[in-house]
Amino acid sequence: xxxxYILESNPCCDCLVHWCCEPCALCQEYxxxxxxxxxxxxxxxxxxxxxxxxxxxxxxxxxxxxx
Numbered sequence: 001x002x003x004x005y006i007l008e009s010n011p012c013c014d015c016l017v018h019w020c021c022e023p024c025a026l027c028q029e030y031x032x033x034x035x036x037x038x039x040x041x042x043x044x045x046x047x048x049x050x051x052x053x054x055x056x057x058x059x060x061x062x063x064x065x066x067x
Contacts, residue, residue, distance in 0.1 A: 001029060001032065001033075002014060005032070005036070007032075
């Protein structure tokens with residue numbers, strides 16, 4: 001996800017964040033996808049179909065991911 005959305009990797013690498021506090025990392029990823037317009041209740045495939053139809057228009061975000 002970091003590579004796809006060109007997100008900064010501060011203060012440490014993703015592997016370390018997932019190893020030390022996986023629930024926090026997953027919550028952060030959830031918020032990032034939700035802020036980008038994904039409906040996480042319908043699943044990945046339905047979101048990809050919605051995106052293909054032009055239904056996902058991510059909101060403008062300043063500053064990237066927030067901790």
